[in-house]
Amino acid sequence: MLGGSGSGKTCFMLAMYNIMSSGVDGFTFSTDDWDDGIDLEEAWYKLYDGTAIDRWPKGTADSRSYKFALNYGAKRLQTFEWLDYRGGALIGRSDDSGLGTLKAHLAGSYGVFIVVPCDILIQNDTRAGHRMHISRIVQLLTETSNSGNQPVVSLVITKVDIWTNKFGRGQQEKLINQLRELFNPLFAKGGNWTVTIIPVTLGEDLCNNPDSAQIAPNAIHLPVTFTISELYNGKKDAIQNSKQALAVIPPCKVPWWEKMFGSNDISRLEIDSKNQKSTNEENAIESVRRIISGIMKAEVPVYKDGERVRN
Numbered sequence: 161m162l163g164g165s166g167s168g169k170t171c172f173m174l175a176m177y178n179i180m181s182s183g184v185d186g187f188t189f190s191t192d193d194w195d196d197g198i199d200l201e202e203a204w205y206k207l208y209d210g211t212a213i214d215r216w217p218k219g220t221a222d223s224r225s226y227k228f229a230l231n232y233g234a235k236r237l238q239t240f241e242w243l244d245y246r247g248g249a250l251i252g253r254s255d256d257s258g259l260g261t262l263k264a265h266l267a268g269s270y271g272v273f274i275v276v277p278c279d280i281l282i283q284n285d286t287r288a289g290h291r292m293h294i295s296r297i298v299q300l301l302t303e304t305s306n307s308g309n310q311p312v313v314s315l316v317i318t319k320v321d322i323w324t325n326k327f328g329r330g331q332q333e334k335l336i337n338q339l340r341e342l343f344n345p346l347f348a349k350g351g352n353w354t355v356t357i358i359p360v361t362l363g364e365d366l367c368n369n370p371d372s373a374q375i376a377p378n379a380i381h382l383p384v385t386f387t388i389s390e391l392y393n394g395k396k397d398a399i400q401n402s403k404q405a406l407a408v409i410p411p412c413k414v415p416w417w418e419k420m421f422g423s424n425d426i427s428r429l430e431i432d433s434k435n436q437k438s439t440n441e442e443n444a445i446e447s448v449r450r451i452i453s454g455i456m457k458a459e460v461p462v463y464k465d466g467e468r469v470r471n
Contacts, residue, residue: 161173162273163275164251171318172273172380174200175204192228263304271313271387273387274313274315281335302345314387315346315355316358318360321363321365321366322367339357347466350465354462354464355463360380392448396442400442
């Protein structure tokens with residue numbers, strides 16, 4: 161996650177884990193460390209049931225990573241690591257250990273969540289971008305891309321209840337266009353970025369009463385669902401490319417003294433075996449991919465190389 165202090169990174173993660181640990185259409189998250197799961201649940205219910213005194217978590221003082229498992233039908237599909245980092249690291253000097261940790265995680269990350277808070281975004285003045293540290297975020301992504309890793313990006317607009325309260329529910333396209341302008345390098349033709357923009361909220365009434373209004377998350381699970389969907393799209397493409405490469409390999413001939421022990425087309429048998437294994441993997445991946453796509457329900461705009469590819 162990338163975002164300044166107070167952007168809502170920790171609250172977003174707590175709500176996301178609460179939803180996904182319970183499950184969405186058979187998919188669940190679990191923690192590799194049992195105590196991490198307890199910590200996240202306790203922090204979430206403190207937010208859910210808390211009062212003005214202790215409802216909102218304090219800013220993250222130190223970066224902390226969580227190891228999650230993605231499961232389907234109570235069977236593990238794969239594991240991943242989620243970094244909840246100190247927001248101030250974005251403006252740290254080069255010798256800041258928090259900044260070093262952040263850069264190291266970015267170098268190997270498949271997905272990045274850029275957390276943009278509506279309470280700053282709605283001001284839309286010349287200093288709003290500075291307060292959201294947009295230039296720092298773009299520079300980090302530039303360094304990551306230039307080093308050989310170009311992650312899938314989710315622009316997560318937190319506290320969107322503030323925007324809805326001011327402009328109404330029919331103005332989200334205006335919000336999306338504003339984000340595209342602020343993060344325009346990610347939408348440049350030829351930049352080859354895959355980006356989505358997803359407004360989320362912890363509750364529609366929080367804008368008027370943040371200390372005691374009901375917590376009722378909306379769309380919180382979509383950013384991570386989008387990232388998983390893109391991951392499985394990539395897995396499917398990789399298998400198809402592998403099968404195409406195998407298809408052009410000619411069968412090799414073996415010496416005559418080996419023919420008496422078997423077929424002179426041993427490599428073709430091996431290729432057929434690999435193809436069958438790839439087909440089985442492809443079918444399993446496609447099954448997961450279709451279910452994930454169903455969860456998305458075409459609710460979010462997706463941009464590839466600057467072009468909107470679906471709603």
